Amino acid sequence: MNHTAIARSWVEHANGHRDFPLQNLPLGIFSRPGQAPRSGVAIGDAILDLEAVLAAGLFNGAAKAAVEAMQGGALNAFFALGRPARVALRERLLGLLAEGSEHQGALQAALYPASDCTLHLPAKVGDYTDFYVGIQHATNVGKLFRPDNPLLPNYKYVPIGYHGRASTLRPSGTDVRRPKGQTLPAGQTEPSFGPCARLDYELELGIWIGQGNPMGQAIPIGEADEHLAGLCLLNDWSARDIQAWEYQPLGPFLSKSFITTLSPWVVTAEALEPFRCAQPARPEGDPQPLPYLLDARDQANGAFDIELEVLLRTARMREQNLPAHRLALSNTLNMYWTVAQLIAHHSVNGCALQPGDLFGSGTLSGPTPGSYGSLLEISEGGKHPVLLPSGEQRKFLEDGDEVILRARCVREGVASIGFGECRGTVVAAN
Amino acid sequence: MNHTAIARSWVEHANGHRDFPLQNLPLGIFSRPGQAPRSGVAIGDAILDLEAVLAAGLFNGAAKAAVEAMQGGALNAFFALGRPARVALRERLLGLLAEGSEHQGALQAALYPASDCTLHLPAKVGDYTDFYVGIQHATNVGKLFRPDNPLLPNYKYVPIGYHGRASTLRPSGTDVRRPKGQTLPAGQTEPSFGPCARLDYELELGIWIGQGNPMGQAIPIGEADEHLAGLCLLNDWSARDIQAWEYQPLGPFLSKSFITTLSPWVVTAEALEPFRCAQPARPEGDPQPLPYLLDARDQANGAFDIELEVLLRTARMREQNLPAHRLALSNTLNMYWTVAQLIAHHSVNGCALQPGDLFGSGTLSGPTPGSYGSLLEISEGGKHPVLLPSGEQRKFLEDGDEVILRARCVREGVASIGFGECRGTVVAAN
Known part of the structure; x- marks a missing residue:
């Protein structure tokens, strides 16, 4: 799962980040001012907009299905897909965000400073x-x-x-x-x-x-x-x-x-x-x-x-x-x-x-x-x-x-x- | 609110019904075989399909808004409208289902024997x-x-x-x-x-x-x-x-x-x-x-x-x-x-x-x-x-x-x- 300490991201502030280095990739729901809540992943001091990456055509197969399930501002349907969806998305994100990624340019446009975003509850809690x-x-x-x-x-x-x-x-x-x-x-x-x-x-x-x-x-x-x-x-x-x-x-x-x-x-x-x-x-x-x-x-x-x-x-x-x-x-x-x-x-x-x-x-x-x-x-x-x-x-x-x-x-x-x-x-x- | 014992419905089995005479008009979510759950009201041994009545154009104003809020198989959004929506819908249903209603023909097509229907929970319970x-x-x-x-x-x-x-x-x-x-x-x-x-x-x-x-x-x-x-x-x-x-x-x-x-x-x-x-x-x-x-x-x-x-x-x-x-x-x-x-x-x-x-x-x-x-x-x-x-x-x-x-x-x-x-x-x- 690429947890080695040496794996580095082209998102420079993620490397050695206290909470969110490349090896973490936690998932959540965020919004920018005036926009609807959507899914994202924390990388260093930034948030990668997963729906923007989806729209850019950078997800396929199980990873694509995983992000599609996140639409609507809650991770419940994604959680329902279980471990395989999480693993597929993680593997793809590790590739996209690692040093040497060929998609750096496209991704940069989907990367926002976390300080400009509002974080929401990640799911609608039933119980x-x-x-x-x-x-x-x-x-x-x-x-x-x-x-x-x-x-x-x-x-x-x-x-x-x-x-x-x-x-x-x-x-x-x-x-x-x-x-x-x-x-x-x-x-x-x-x-x-x-x-x-x-x-x-x-x-x-x-x-x-x-x-x-x-x-x-x-x-x-x-x-x-x-x-x-x-x-x-x-x-x-x-x-x-x-x-x-x-x-x-x-x-x-x-x-x-x-x-x-x-x-x-x-x-x-x-x-x-x-x-x-x-x-x-x-x-x-x-x-x-x-x-x-x-x-x-x-x-x-x-x-x-x-x-x-x-x-x-x-x-x-x-x-x-x-x-x-x-x-x-x-x-x-x-x-x-x-x-x-x-x-x-x-x-x-x-x-x-x-x-x-x-x-x-x-x-x-x-x-x-x-x-x-x-x-x-x-x-x-x-x-x-x-x-x-x-x-x-x-x-x-x-x-x-x-x-x-x-x-x-x-x-x-x-x-x-x-x-x-x-x-x-x-x-x-x- | 028309609770007088003498008010009668053209739905004959509702008159004197143990549970569901014209004066009750309880709301719920039901489905017929092979169909999606939708909102209804119990009248005698039958269920009146509120969405069918809506489609027939028999609701206006607040009563129409009330039934529109029931779409999707749960009464939560209707409940959120509070008492005025309930009162408006009740008044309209009392008129539609009372003896002498001019819409009896149209309503008959939206009336199903309760025994042919499945009842569901009326709302999605948050807590x-x-x-x-x-x-x-x-x-x-x-x-x-x-x-x-x-x-x-x-x-x-x-x-x-x-x-x-x-x-x-x-x-x-x-x-x-x-x-x-x-x-x-x-x-x-x-x-x-x-x-x-x-x-x-x-x-x-x-x-x-x-x-x-x-x-x-x-x-x-x-x-x-x-x-x-x-x-x-x-x-x-x-x-x-x-x-x-x-x-x-x-x-x-x-x-x-x-x-x-x-x-x-x-x-x-x-x-x-x-x-x-x-x-x-x-x-x-x-x-x-x-x-x-x-x-x-x-x-x-x-x-x-x-x-x-x-x-x-x-x-x-x-x-x-x-x-x-x-x-x-x-x-x-x-x-x-x-x-x-x-x-x-x-x-x-x-x-x-x-x-x-x-x-x-x-x-x-x-x-x-x-x-x-x-x-x-x-x-x-x-x-x-x-x-x-x-x-x-x-x-x-x-x-x-x-x-x-x-x-x-x-x-x-x-x-x-x-x-x-x-x-x-x-x-x-x-």
Whole structure:
């Protein structure tokens, strides 16, 4: 798949680019001012307009069919074509964008500075499911309620997840309006209504589903990986005070549904192939996965080694020209279950997955405070504020705070790739 | 709105029809063999093809725009037009289908026996939310876990709900494949995997959202009713054993997402107008709703008086030519919150509702066993089986069992209307 570190593009700023070198080629939906959204691929600091390349006659066969399926401003129909379409398009783009390409002149006209473009959600999400497979996060949150027994008995058997809200998924850069809702103030027996006072972020991996399954037909674990289209970053903004009051007995609802932010580029399963690795061994004493979740190939190569980062920049830090402050550095290896296990579990009851469905991983905290993926964990439930370079403190997010998620894959001998950013700034409640 | 009992249709079988007299005019999507799904209205035992009536030039103005918005096999764009479009279409259909209509000849050609047609889901559901506002059900289920304190502290303040799965919503008549999943057998500490052994139905009202709201802008309680398009029946099939093991801490997931069945006709807010009534008084000692949920007009006229019925017919009952056996007779007055309160609550955090979103009410049990809306309640958690006319017993559903939900509005001086049926037959696990 041409992941060698030496492969270079004639798009000079792509070579050595933090996120989008030639080896990445993430897919998305963008628009230029006054124009309709269309499909593109990120290359360095630019976006290649795939429909313009199609119109120029530079795609044939499966690659052509792939780009034709992207028309209409959403990748769902392309996702439905599965891996062969992604591979054909990738191979063709690697050729077109590599140094020495004979089509450089024609392509140049279809290449726009990313800074001139608006990025949209890459697909129309039918259903969004949020999992809870960051075992360190589950442990940290569980400890706030049950210090001696943080994980519930089902945690190591069931990839815990719940249905999320699809209508408020938004691309990076969308403002985050502080939600209002019911909360039960400490020491009170009757709830109050007002703006959330414990607004938080959650660092998550987003998982795009490619081909679906018919209702009633489970996806076997050995085939589940074929249903992964690609990955992104996901910020599962959370209103902790609303959540604490509303979530029994049916789970989080309005505490999450006000907005969920995604990084807009789909980093494909193929681009991620060099960053696959073995699922970390379960600690001594943990149960083996049930057979429907167990596959030797998945255990050997089904995990991802992706560095994850959370940064915060307050309004005062912007005024003082201070850079964003890193709150956490974590890794997708903190997932207790693989993506294939999530897909197999989600469909085992016959639930139909559809192209363009989205999963969140759950918060991917690591084992130490410098790797915690939410302020709830960093501040231990609001007890210990974080100190910022501006001299400010934070237990939870304040209006004007911008949260930035980043991800990056690094491995010796192959080119590093990144996910781009997943940003959002908190604005005051209405 | 012409609800008088004496209004008659030239479609003779519509007059006095249990469900679909002239006064109802529910909207839906149907198809004839080999043809694409299109919009229609139920009249007696027939379906009037609205697109054929449109093609015949019999709609003008707002009614024409309404039917044009229904093209493409889904009512979403029509729902987005809100109440004025529904009212205009209803007024025109009342004229076209009333006795003495001058267009009877032209319309006859657009009228098909319902038995020759297939009914589909009326809209493409973006998000499906399931509430839990049947207070008798919440009490009955709570008692199984907490006999002395069945309702959690938030119940009378928060209209409890959670996100459901949209991809497995299906129209009446779709078979219900028994799901497989993880369960924790009594007395065990490790889960098993296999077909659900405690399969159940839930009697719910389905609520179709008309016009939506932009993300970040709550719908005030005084305007919430304007966002209701219409109602249907909803069977929230539930795998009780899977649910018990999976639902902590994030709520039900695979125990519900295998299928949810809907009655296919949208009984419009206008057809239901005569069956509005005051929200039943809260019992002495219950708190008042918080201000964002309280509106005098809603309290005075925001509830619905709709009779609900559950019937069961087993395979043996079909062999013995026994009719379906009534398991429960209940009423929508068992809702602790009005539809307007659900809409105001769902959007109060800024969550965007969209045309064609669907709410479930939660199971609408009444206070006595003859009105319980699930087998879990009737059998008290599987302890006391129901005796059936065939001599069989049921604690939970067995393969071959057919569950039928019905609803009917009855009030002196106006024509009764019904919802049609919401049926499903359990088939063996794969």
